[in-house]
Amino acid sequence: MNAMSGNARVTVARRGLMLVLSSPSGAGKTTLSRRLLQRDRQLSMSVSVTTRTRRPGERDGVDYHFIDPARFQEMVAGDELLEHAKVFDHHYGTPAATVEEKLRAGSDILFDIDWQGTQQLRARAREDLVSIFILPPSQKDLEHRLYARAQDSAEIVARRMAKAADEMSHWAEYDYVAINDDVDACLEEVHSILRAERLRRNRRTGLVEFVKGLREI
Ligand SMILES: Nc1ncnc2c1ncn2[C@@H]1O[C@H](COP(=O)(O)OP(=O)(O)OP(=O)(O)O)[C@@H](O)[C@H]1O
Numbered sequence: 023m024n025a026m027s028g029n030a031r032v033t034v035a036r037r038g039l040m041l042v043l044s045s046p047s048g049a050g051k052t053t054l055s056r057r058l059l060q061r062d063r064q065l066s067m068s069v070s071v072t073t074r075t076r077r078p079g080e081r082d083g084v085d086y087h088f089i090d091p092a093r094f095q096e097m098v099a100g101d102e103l104l105e106h107a108k109v110f111d112h113h114y115g116t117p118a119a120t121v122e123e124k125l126r127a128g129s130d131i132l133f134d135i136d137w138q139g140t141q142q143l144r145a146r147a148r149e150d151l152v153s154i155f156i157l158p159p160s161q162k163d164l165e166h167r168l169y170a171r172a173q174d175s176a177e178i179v180a181r182r183m184a185k186a187a188d189e190m191s192h193w194a195e196y197d198y199v200a201i202n203d204d205v206d207a208c209l210e211e212v213h214s215i216l217r218a219e220r221l222r223r224n225r226r227t228g229l230v231e232f233v234k235g236l237r238e239i
């Protein structure tokens with residue numbers, strides 16, 4: 023059944039989408055992702071695998087699946103990852119299992135991945151992808167946020183700052199750009215993009231049947 027009516031609001035079946043957030047480290051992807059997931063129940067997070075060590079407060083299976091390099095290579099060889107990349111000396115990847123199933127069921131999936139992974143998803147599934155690049159308001163703010171997070175050593179913060187310009191050079195490859203100055207305002211922008219993208223005609227697989235039904239009245 024594609025369209026439902028009666029007393030309830032009319033709903034038209036649609037395919038889910040893949041919402042990607044990328045940014046230089048510390049610009050606020052994790053913060054925005056958590057808040058977006060809290061306010062939007064049609065969205066679920068893609069939990070990546072990584073070979074990096076766990077930060078204080080991070081939970082295995084929730085923030086990441088923390089795995090060793092041998093298991094990571096096994097997943098690459100077995101084609102178990104939709105995309106993967108080396109970022110700051112560690113390997114990261116998106117498990118392929120359940121993604122297609124969720125999209126077909128009309129569920130949207132949120133990805134916090136870097137530009138390399140986004141390029142791979144774009145090549146594989148352009149139609150399903152909605153990509154947003156998050157920029158910090160200034161370089162100073164970015165550095166302040168990395169220190170304020172207090173989860174990495176000064177050396178790691180310095181390395182992430184050194185890579186920030188390189189990361190940011192990919193902003194123009196994205197469908198949208200949002201500046202994370204005020205987090206509430208930025209969250210509103212990201213959510214508006216998601217809501218509008220859900221309405222795209224090509225995702226609304228039930229429209230043909232719905233319009234056909236209207237003509238038969
Ligand atoms: N708009 C904002 N204003 C001030 N601080 C912010 C804002 N957004 C996020 N932060 C803070 O900045 C720090 C870094 O944010 P977060 O961990 O979300 O970044 P990230 O982009 O996910 O980083 P990484 O790529 O390293 O995972 C956190 O301490 C967070 O609370």
Ligand SMILES: Nc1nc2c(ncn2[C@@H]2O[C@H](COP(=O)(O)O)[C@@H](O)[C@H]2O)c(=O)[nH]1
Pocket residue numbers: 044045046047051070071074105106107109114115116134135136137138139140
């Ligand atoms: N290409 C991918 N990039 C990923 C994935 N998971 C996370 N990331 C990116 O790595 C950096 C560092 O993350 P951190 O949690 O160690 O600070 C950040 O840019 C993430 O977006 C992934 O599965 N694929």
